[in-house]
Each structure stands twice: as C-alpha cells, then as structure tokens.
Amino acid sequence: MTAPNTLIELGVTELRDGFRAGDFTAREGAEAFNAAVAGGKALNAFIVETPEHALAAADAADAARAAGDVKPLAGVPLGIKDLFCTKGVQTTAASGILGGFVPPYESTVTAKLFAAGAGMLGKLNMDQFAMGSSNETSAFGNVISPWRRNDGGNAPLAPGGSSGGSSAAVAARIVPGATGTDTGGSIRQPAAFTGIAGIKPTYGRCSRWGIVAFASSLDQAGPMARTVKDCAALLEVMSGFDPKDATSLDLPVPNWERLLSSDLKGKRIGIPKEYRVDNMPEEIEALWQKGIAMVRDAGAEIVDVSLPHTRYALPTYYIIAPAEASSNLARYDGVRYGLRDLPDGANLQEMYAATRAEGFGAEVKRRILIGTYVLSAGFYDAYYTQAQKVRALIVRDFEQAFETCDLLLTPTAPSAAFGLGEKSDDPIAMYLNDVFTVPASLAGLPAMSVPAGLDSKGLPLGLQIIGKAFDEQGVLDAGLAIEERAGFTARPGKWW
Amino acid sequence: MSYRIQGATGEWEVVIGLEVHAQIATEAKLFSGAATAFGAEPNSQVSLVDAAMPGMLPVPNRECIRQAVRTGMAIEAPINAWSRFDRKNYFYADLPQGYQISQLYHPLVGEGSIHIEAGEGAEKRIGIERIHVEQDAGKLMHDQHPTRSYVDLNRSGVALMEIVSRPDMRSPAEAGAYLRKLRAILRYVGSCDGNMEEGSMRADVNVSVRKPGEGFGTRTETKNVNSVRFVMAAIEHEAQRQVDVIEGGGRIVQETRLFDPDSGSTRSMRSKEDAHDYRYFPDPDLPPLVLDDAFLAECRESLPELPDAKRERYISGLGVTAANADVLIAEVSNTRFFEPLVAELARRTGKAEADVARAASNWLASDLFGALNRLGKEIDASPVSPAQGAELLALVADGTLSGTLAKQVFEIMLESGEDPGAIVDARGLKQTSDTGAIEAEIAKVLAANADKVADYRGGKDKLFGFFVGQTMKAMAGKANPAVVNELLKKALDG
Incomplete structure (x- = not known):
C-alpha cells in the first residue's frame, strides 16, 4: 500500500509502471487523484468531474491485470480537455452555446486512450472554443495557475491557454497527465x-x-504531462490513422517512448535569428542561451538559421484561424443541440441572432467577426488569399532551414505567466503571446515545450523544440536532453 | 425555324442556360455513410456528420466521385485529376453545418457538350461549362404544426452533381431536348436515376431575352424546377414576362425567381441586392481530391455504350429506322429490352441480328409500347420479357403464327405472362398451311356463294377479298393467309 498523497506525486509512466509492478492497485491511484481533483476546486481547472469514470477504468484495469492482461495505459487516470467529445459526459468547449451538450459519441483520441486502459478524472476548463492564451475566455470562469510569484503578492496568474485547465491540473499534480489541443500554441x-x-x-x-x-x-491534439517520457507514452496511444478524418496521416506510429534518447550526437540544431523579437525580456534570452548550451552538451551541433517570414506568421495566423473558425462555428445555431434562445415571436434569423449573441463569449464573437470579414467578397483576396500565400512562404522557410539543421530551438513564449486580467483588455498584446508557437502550427510541424528554468519571480519558463514533419522522435529526444540538464524540480507551493 | 417572341417592337430571341442538380445514385451520402433512399421516415437517414454534430468531419465517398467522373467522361469533358472542395457559407435551418460543401474554384469536371435534336431534324451541340460535386441540404416542413416548422435531414449531405450548361439554348423545345438527353445520358451511365418527380434531378433555369444579333440581356434564375414540362413552361412564361417588362419601359433585374406549377408563372424570390455573400473558401477538413490514372482508367472502361453511339449502331449496323432508333435510345431501359430481344430472336431464327433487328424494333416501338402505354406501365415493368417477345416474333418468322394470330397471342401474354409457345399449344392458335383442310373450306365457301363466284368471274375482282375473309373465318383465323390466297386464286381463276 502506498499512501494516496504519495501516489499523486507520480507521473503517467510511473503510475503505469507501479501498477504493472503491483506496487498499488489502479483503484488506489484513481481514488488518490479523484481526491486531489475534489480538493483542487480553487484552481477551477475542471468543468465536469468524472470520478466514477476514473474508478470504472481502474477497476477494469485491476480485473484485467488479475487475468494477466495489462493495457498500455492501465492504471493511469487522465484529465481531458473539454474540447474532446466524450460519450455521455457533458462537452461544451467552455462555451455557453454548448451548455448541457452531452455527446452520444466518443472522440477518436479519447476512445484510444480509454481503450488503452486510461480513465477520465474529468473535463478540463479551457479558453472558449480554444480561443485565448490565458483561459480567461471560458464561460465557466478562468482557471487560476497553481503558480504564484515569489514577490509575496498573491496575484492570481494565468495558466496559459487555451489548454489552461490541462496545464494547471498537471502542474498542481491533481492529474498525472492531460490531453490538450494546439491551434497556435495552446499546448x-x-x-x-x-x-x-x-x-x-x-x-x-x-x-x-x-x-x-x-x-x-x-488544430492538433497532443499530451501534456510532467515529463518528456510521459508525453511520449501518451502520444503513442493518442496517435494513429483514422479513416474518419480525411486529414489524418496514414503512417505507422513509432515507439517513441522506447526509442527515447537524450544523446544528440550528430544532430544539428538551428537557432532562428528572427525569434529574437523586440522587447523580449532579458531572462528569456538568457534561458535560450542556457538551452543552447544544454543541447550542445548533449552532443548537438549548433547552427544559425533564418526563417525570414517569421514576422508575418502572427498576422497570417490571425486571418486563417478566424476565417476557418467563422465557418466551423456556424453550426451552433440553436436548431439541433446546445443553447437555443427563442424570444417571443422570433423568426429564424432572430433565433440565430439571439442564440449566438447569448451563447458565444466576446473573444469568440471577435474572431467570428474577423473571420467573416476576411472571407467577404471584396476582401477575400487581400486577406485570405494573401494569408495562404504567406503561409506557403512560412512552410518554405522551415523546409529551407531544415536543409541545414535537424531541429530548431527557440523560447516557447516571450514572457513568463502574466497576471489574470493584465492583458484581457488588449487582444493584440494577448495574441503576441503566440509569436513563437504560431509558425510551427502554420507549417504543421511537431513542436514541444519543456520547462527549462525559472524567471527572477520564480515562475517557470519553457523552451520550444520544433522538428521536421513526422520527426516527433527528434523533438522528444531533444526535449529529453534539455529536461535532463535543466534539472527542473520547481513546483508550485500548494495554496488551494 | 428559330423560336422568336413577337413583341410590339419586333422579334425577340430567348437565351437559356440550365444548371441541373442531379442526385448521384449511390447507397451512401457524399461525406457520410448514411443511406440515401427516397421516401424514408423523416430524420431516419441522418448520421452525426449530416446533423453537423460538434467535432464531426466529412470523408469523401469514393463511389460518388467515381460516378461524377464517369458522367464527365460521358459528356466528353476533361476530368480534373486535381480538384478541391470549397465551403459555401450561409445560415438556414435545413443546412446543419452552416455551409454547403461544394466546388467553386476547382471543379471535378471541365468543359464538355451534348448533342441534341430539337425537332424536325434540327441538330445542335449544347456546351456544358463544368460539373462539380456538392452536398444537398435538408428539407423544411411547414405543415406539421400550426406555429412551428420542422426539419427533415434525410437529404442533408446527399451527393449532387451540378451540371452547368452554357447559355446555348434558344427555345423551350431546345431546353426540353437538352434535359431529356442529359437525363438519358445520366441513366445510361447509371450516375443518376433521373427521377425529377422524386427530386433526384432538378433544374435552375437562367433566361434572358434580346433582339436577334444583340449582346446578352440581363438574366433571371428560376430555381428548382422539377420536370421537363415545367422547365419549358417556366422559360416560355419568363421570356414573355421579360419582353413585356422591357417593352413597357421597364428594366430586367438580375434576381432569383420561383416557378409556380399551378399558375405556370414565375415570381420574384430575391434580388441580387439582397443576395448572400457566400464567403466561399477551400474546406480545410478536406485535402485536395487527387485522382490517379488507374482510377480514371477504371472509370473510362466501365462506361457503357452511350446514346449517340447506340443510335448510330442501330441505324447503320442493325438497319433500324431512324425514327425507331430515336425512340429506342431515348431511355436506356428501352435498349436494355431491345438488345436481348434482338439477340434472342437471332438465336431462335438462326439469322444475323441485322436481319431480325428491324422486325424486332417495329414490334417493340408499336406493339409493346402501345400495350405498355395502354397499361400505364414502364418498360422495366413490362409483363412480357425480351425472351418472350423474341419467342413470339420467331413464331411469326417461321410461319407458325400469322400477324393476326400473333396479336391475339400477344394480348394473352400481356394478361397471363405465359410464354407464346405454351399459349399456342394450349389454345390451338397455330396457323395452318395444310392445303387439304384449306381447300375443303374453300370448296364450301365457293359452293355457298355461287352467285358471288359468278360475279367475280364476270370481272368483279374486288370480291377476292370477300372470299379470303370467308375462308379465314371458316378456318377460325388460323389459316396461313399466303396459302389461302394461293389456293383461292387457283380455285377461282383456275
């Protein structure tokens, strides 16, 4: 028997391995995390808690183990971002317009996780429709980061976004791992x-x-966890060809976890000069240099590269993403599911207007308006077509850079976590948070963030590794090399 | 003769283009596995994708693409091996996604044409600008409740081909001929059942008028007209209306109109000013559609013989008259009856198909079609099969049945569905060439009508027919008329 408070210290692969070794039962693990979730309400990381789901998966895992059958994620309960449809469990994308929506189907990614033995602790809070970088756009209230500055103040900080419930819950150790999604940097x-x-x-x-x-x-799903190895283990289960998604990659899924290696000998790591942006805090630059030293120490060769169209990535992203969103979100019309606001005597158009005015938050409306505008007759070529051309140039930037290097190393964000409310009145300042993450999204490349140090206020800072298409292994290996050398052991003090 | 509208200011020419929406004949919808059968209970054929549930994604149905490609090949159009789907965005309760997946910028099929005959031997090629593939919408039902409307999503996501003609037609008759020919081609290819009354084929009718020789006038578009007759009526009415407006000092506004089948007229639905901005853009859920050579080759190889080629072969190869050939090729179902009929008749008579096809086509075009018309049946539901028809014609060819007897047997076949041979045997309807029996009857007829025999021999030749009739009657219609003629001549003149 291991005490519950010890079990929640374990990460995904530790739980899995401990369960396999018979150190504890899956039920003990699920109960420990269910209790942690119940005790973590001050973080507002969950929209829905599903302790019964976690227990049922745990009991199934315990019974299967007794029969000699151990699935890849048996014994591991997870948090699921509320963007994933979960059968029989409310799914809202943190928006009022999907209030009370309970899908009669399971997303492919969660279905794979559950089939691999994982359980669900609950549905994690997020920015509404994944639109935001601070979790402040959720219809269910903002998530509060478990981290606080070491300046003695208790200013609540943003957990980042849009996967802010996921990040807060993993950092607070109330879940060992979580699913996230990333459109421009949301993981x-x-x-x-x-x-x-x-x-x-x-x-x-x-x-x-x-x-x-x-x-x-x-949009791409991905795992969020405390270690690179945990991410590799989760990603292996989440990945794979799906005939129900026409954009799904029909490729085998490598054994990323087993093949993990922090030996970077023979790897060339590119440092893109355009990522040295104006007004970037000194501490970010210092962290980057530290990261360069770490991968060099792991055997990599450092090369300077150029991604000349980087400065256009953010404006390009803020045309393409809203354009697609304006169309994708048209289905929330009050006709078939979710919220319907039907004022007395209203006709169809009035029902649409009332429902969407009531159901969507301000940031979602802002992006629908932007997206509708850039697709409108007379503006389409100047915005949407132009953005697609620039996107092609950004893709080419990466292709050219990868002729001289295997991976890219950059900071993940231009600052540490900011305080809640600090940027919520200034959308442009908020959008600038994604300046380093958006280019890889536009190019569809694998990219990860690993914790690499703390700023002067004691807040975590991350480094980003971007790889060639399909080279998740290279990205994970470099992440592991940094993780081993950074020795990041800092954790938020428990105040919740 | 050119079709012209006589106005107060002179003659007007009508310019017509048709956008035909043809439902692709597949079991499943364009982007979901849901079924497409007509007439099912409302909302019984709706997948999560068709209802646009959150997180649902479209996946192209290969068979829909294949049928559209084969249709493109049938109109001799280039197939674009690289095409793409676009979203057409607008809000309506019958459109769950809030957008229709269509192909604006890069359609699957490029320019083609079809050949029509617009009456009195007038031949013409009508250009087809493009064919693209798109989703159908659902259906609103306003008659289920006093204050509410209901939505039936069975059609939501059903695959359509939009076949866009050039403005090449100049009369309602040409438009009718184009539609019938297009429908015939679709049915030959098997890509659409062409049933306009079930909504699997409908036309948006673009009409404008001009003085002969002038540039195009402003056009109106009359939406969703669902029969050939209505299309022709809509054109007639709309062209006349436009002439009246212009000659009355008015101006035609570009607008969408609706056809009212009860009054035979069109009325305005919405003008260009309040037209939607559809915000078309490439559907990011769907990668470009890339067709490989093997796929295209299979599409081409699986194409059947098409109407124009068939007509040529029937006339030149089989000796069918042009009039019969036109009737036969008009519907693929006719040819599916005719060809086995000819093959079986050739087999039974030991002759070449070319030697029996004309007789077969005559019987089919007059006797069988006449009977089906009388019975109100389509050829697919004919009570007489091609094999039975061939057997009947073979019995005529070998002299077993006279024309008159054949008609009697045919009537019994229609009613009973029995084989002609069996009918002949069971009812003794066999024609006889037994000269002894015929001569015996002739002797009786001549004895009973001695006065008329004298008149005939006195020069009243016309009485010959009387003796034939009497003899046939006495033989209960079963005597071989040629033999009767011969023997009578011998008896009277000899």
Whole structure:
C-alpha cells in the first residue's frame, strides 16, 4: 500500500509502471487523484468531474491485470480537455452555446486512450472554443495557475491557454497527465507557463474526429504531462490513422517512448535569428542561451538559421484561424443541440441572432467577426488569399532551414505567466503571446515545450523544440536532453 | 425555324442556360455513410456528420466521385485529376453545418457538350461549362404544426452533381431536348436515376431575352424546377414576362425567381441586392481530391455504350429506322429490352441480328409500347420479357403464327405472362398451311356463294377479298393467309 498523497506525486509512466509492478492497485491511484481533483476546486481547472469514470477504468484495469492482461495505459487516470467529445459526459468547449451538450459519441483520441486502459478524472476548463492564451475566455470562469510569484503578492496568474485547465491540473499534480489541443500554441504556451511538458505532433498524427473544431487546418491534439517520457507514452496511444478524418496521416506510429534518447550526437540544431523579437525580456534570452548550451552538451551541433517570414506568421495566423473558425462555428445555431434562445415571436434569423449573441463569449464573437470579414467578397483576396500565400512562404522557410539543421530551438513564449486580467483588455498584446508557437502550427510541424528554468519571480519558463514533419522522435529526444540538464524540480507551493 | 417572341417592337430571341442538380445514385451520402433512399421516415437517414454534430468531419465517398467522373467522361469533358472542395457559407435551418460543401474554384469536371435534336431534324451541340460535386441540404416542413416548422435531414449531405450548361439554348423545345438527353445520358451511365418527380434531378433555369444579333440581356434564375414540362413552361412564361417588362419601359433585374406549377408563372424570390455573400473558401477538413490514372482508367472502361453511339449502331449496323432508333435510345431501359430481344430472336431464327433487328424494333416501338402505354406501365415493368417477345416474333418468322394470330397471342401474354409457345399449344392458335383442310373450306365457301363466284368471274375482282375473309373465318383465323390466297386464286381463276 502506498499512501494516496504519495501516489499523486507520480507521473503517467510511473503510475503505469507501479501498477504493472503491483506496487498499488489502479483503484488506489484513481481514488488518490479523484481526491486531489475534489480538493483542487480553487484552481477551477475542471468543468465536469468524472470520478466514477476514473474508478470504472481502474477497476477494469485491476480485473484485467488479475487475468494477466495489462493495457498500455492501465492504471493511469487522465484529465481531458473539454474540447474532446466524450460519450455521455457533458462537452461544451467552455462555451455557453454548448451548455448541457452531452455527446452520444466518443472522440477518436479519447476512445484510444480509454481503450488503452486510461480513465477520465474529468473535463478540463479551457479558453472558449480554444480561443485565448490565458483561459480567461471560458464561460465557466478562468482557471487560476497553481503558480504564484515569489514577490509575496498573491496575484492570481494565468495558466496559459487555451489548454489552461490541462496545464494547471498537471502542474498542481491533481492529474498525472492531460490531453490538450494546439491551434497556435495552446499546448506549448500553457505548458511553458506552468513548468510542464507538452507536445503538439505533426498535423494529422492525432485524429481530429470528435474534437470540437476551432481552425481545422491547424488544430492538433497532443499530451501534456510532467515529463518528456510521459508525453511520449501518451502520444503513442493518442496517435494513429483514422479513416474518419480525411486529414489524418496514414503512417505507422513509432515507439517513441522506447526509442527515447537524450544523446544528440550528430544532430544539428538551428537557432532562428528572427525569434529574437523586440522587447523580449532579458531572462528569456538568457534561458535560450542556457538551452543552447544544454543541447550542445548533449552532443548537438549548433547552427544559425533564418526563417525570414517569421514576422508575418502572427498576422497570417490571425486571418486563417478566424476565417476557418467563422465557418466551423456556424453550426451552433440553436436548431439541433446546445443553447437555443427563442424570444417571443422570433423568426429564424432572430433565433440565430439571439442564440449566438447569448451563447458565444466576446473573444469568440471577435474572431467570428474577423473571420467573416476576411472571407467577404471584396476582401477575400487581400486577406485570405494573401494569408495562404504567406503561409506557403512560412512552410518554405522551415523546409529551407531544415536543409541545414535537424531541429530548431527557440523560447516557447516571450514572457513568463502574466497576471489574470493584465492583458484581457488588449487582444493584440494577448495574441503576441503566440509569436513563437504560431509558425510551427502554420507549417504543421511537431513542436514541444519543456520547462527549462525559472524567471527572477520564480515562475517557470519553457523552451520550444520544433522538428521536421513526422520527426516527433527528434523533438522528444531533444526535449529529453534539455529536461535532463535543466534539472527542473520547481513546483508550485500548494495554496488551494 | 428559330423560336422568336413577337413583341410590339419586333422579334425577340430567348437565351437559356440550365444548371441541373442531379442526385448521384449511390447507397451512401457524399461525406457520410448514411443511406440515401427516397421516401424514408423523416430524420431516419441522418448520421452525426449530416446533423453537423460538434467535432464531426466529412470523408469523401469514393463511389460518388467515381460516378461524377464517369458522367464527365460521358459528356466528353476533361476530368480534373486535381480538384478541391470549397465551403459555401450561409445560415438556414435545413443546412446543419452552416455551409454547403461544394466546388467553386476547382471543379471535378471541365468543359464538355451534348448533342441534341430539337425537332424536325434540327441538330445542335449544347456546351456544358463544368460539373462539380456538392452536398444537398435538408428539407423544411411547414405543415406539421400550426406555429412551428420542422426539419427533415434525410437529404442533408446527399451527393449532387451540378451540371452547368452554357447559355446555348434558344427555345423551350431546345431546353426540353437538352434535359431529356442529359437525363438519358445520366441513366445510361447509371450516375443518376433521373427521377425529377422524386427530386433526384432538378433544374435552375437562367433566361434572358434580346433582339436577334444583340449582346446578352440581363438574366433571371428560376430555381428548382422539377420536370421537363415545367422547365419549358417556366422559360416560355419568363421570356414573355421579360419582353413585356422591357417593352413597357421597364428594366430586367438580375434576381432569383420561383416557378409556380399551378399558375405556370414565375415570381420574384430575391434580388441580387439582397443576395448572400457566400464567403466561399477551400474546406480545410478536406485535402485536395487527387485522382490517379488507374482510377480514371477504371472509370473510362466501365462506361457503357452511350446514346449517340447506340443510335448510330442501330441505324447503320442493325438497319433500324431512324425514327425507331430515336425512340429506342431515348431511355436506356428501352435498349436494355431491345438488345436481348434482338439477340434472342437471332438465336431462335438462326439469322444475323441485322436481319431480325428491324422486325424486332417495329414490334417493340408499336406493339409493346402501345400495350405498355395502354397499361400505364414502364418498360422495366413490362409483363412480357425480351425472351418472350423474341419467342413470339420467331413464331411469326417461321410461319407458325400469322400477324393476326400473333396479336391475339400477344394480348394473352400481356394478361397471363405465359410464354407464346405454351399459349399456342394450349389454345390451338397455330396457323395452318395444310392445303387439304384449306381447300375443303374453300370448296364450301365457293359452293355457298355461287352467285358471288359468278360475279367475280364476270370481272368483279374486288370480291377476292370477300372470299379470303370467308375462308379465314371458316378456318377460325388460323389459316396461313399466303396459302389461302394461293389456293383461292387457283380455285377461282383456275
């Protein structure tokens, strides 16, 4: 028997291995995390808690083990971002417009996780429709980061976004791992803000089927966990070809976890000069240099590279993503499911207007308006077509850079976590948070954030590794090399 | 003769283009596995994708693409091996996604044409600008409740081909001929059942008028007209209306109109000013559609013989008259009856197909079609099969049945479904060439009508027919008329 408070110290692979070794039962693990979730309400990381789901999966895992059958994630309970449709469990994308929506189907990614023996602790809070970088756009209230500055103040901090419930819950150790989704940085930026690891795989690795769509050409699911190895283990299960998603990659899924190696000998790691942006804090630059030293120490050769169209990535992203979103979110019309606001005597158009005005938050409306505008007759070529051309140039930038290097190393975000409310009135300042993560999203490349140090206020900072398409292994290996050398052991003090 | 509208200011020419929506004949919808059968209970054929549930994704149905490609090949159009799907965005309760997946920028099929005959031997090629593939919408039902409307999503996501003609037609008759020919081609290819009354084929009718020789006038588009007759009526009415407006000092506005079958007229639905901005953009859920050579080769190899080629072969190869050939090729179901009929008749008579096809086509075009018309049946539901028809014609060819007897046997076949041979045997309807029996009857007829025999021999040749009739009657219609003629001549003149 292991005490419950010890079990929640374990990560994904530790839980899995401990369960396999018979150190504890899956039920003991699930109960420990259920209790941690119940005790973590002050973080507002969950929209729905599903302790019964975690217990049922644990009991099934215990029974199967007794019969000699151990599945890859047996004994591991997880948090699931509320963007994943979960059969019989409310799924809202943190939006009022999907209030009370209970899908009669299971997303491919969660179905794979559950089939591999994982349980679900609950549905994690997030920015509404994954639109945001601070978790402040959720209809269920913002998530509060478990981290606090060491300045003695108790200012609540943003956990990053949009996968802010995921990042906060993993950092607070109330879940060992979680699913996230990343459209322009929604896994990597929150991972960096909360001192955890997170990987967005190559576009198409994880099926999008059953994930509430934000921007279809960019959305990718990925894992968030405390270690690179945990991410590798989760990603292996989440990935794989899905005939129900026409953009799914029809490729075998490598054994990333087993093949993990922090030996970077023979690897060339590129340092893109354009990622040295104006007004970047000194501490970020210092962290980057530290990261360069770490991968060099692991045997990699450092090369300077150029990604000349980087400065256009953010404006390009903020045309393409809203354009796709404006169309993807048209289905929330009050006709078939979710919220319907039907004022007395209202006609169809009035029902649409009332429902969407009531159901969507301000940031979602802002992006629908932007997206509708850039697709409108007379503006389409100047915005959407132009953005697609620039996107092609950004893709080419990466292809050219990868002629001289294997991986890229950059900071994940231009700052540490900011305080809640600090940027919520300034959308442009908020959008700038994604400046380092958006280019890899536009190019569909695998990219991960690993914690690499603390700033002067004691807040975590992350480094980003970007790889060639399909080279998740290279990304994970470099992440592991940094993780081993950074020795990141800091954790938030428990105040919740 | 050109079709012209006589106006107060002179003659007007009508310019017509048709956008035909043809439902692709497949079991499953364009982007989901849901069924497509007509007439099912409302909302019984709706997948999660068709209902646009959160997180659902479209996956192209290969068979839909295949049928559209084969259709493109049938109109001799280039197939674009690289095409793409676009979203057409608008809100309506019958459109769950809030957008229709269609192909605006890169359609599957490029420019082609079809050949029509618009009456009195007038031949013409009508250009087809493109064929693209798109989703159908659902259906609103306003008659289920006093204050509410209901939505039936059975059609939501059903695959359509939009076949866009060039503005090449100049009369309602040409438009009718184009539609019938297009429908025939679709049915030959098997890509659409062409049933306009079930909504699996409908037309948007673009009409404008001009003085002969002038540039195009402003056009109106009359939406969703669902029969050939209505299309022709809509054109007639709309062209006349436009002439009246212009000659009355008015101006035609580009607008969408609706056809009212009860009054035979069109009325305005919405003008260009309040037209939607559809915000078309490439559907990011769907990678470009890339067709490989093997796929295209299979599509081409699986194409059947098409109407124009068939007509040529029937006339030149089989000796069928042009009039019969036109009737036969008009519907693929006719040819599916005719060809086995000819093959079986050739087999039974030991002759070449070319030697029996004309007789077969005559019987089919007059006797069988006449009977089916009388019975109100389609050829697919004919009570007489091609094999039975061939057997009947073979019995005529070998002299077993006279024309008159054959008609009697045919009537019994229609009613009973029995084989002609069995009918002949059971009812003794066999024609006789037994000269002894015929001569005996002739002797009786001549004895009973001695006065008329005298008149005939006195020069009243016309009485010959009387003796034939009497003899046939006495033989209960079963005597071989040629033998009767011969023997009578011998008896009277000899």
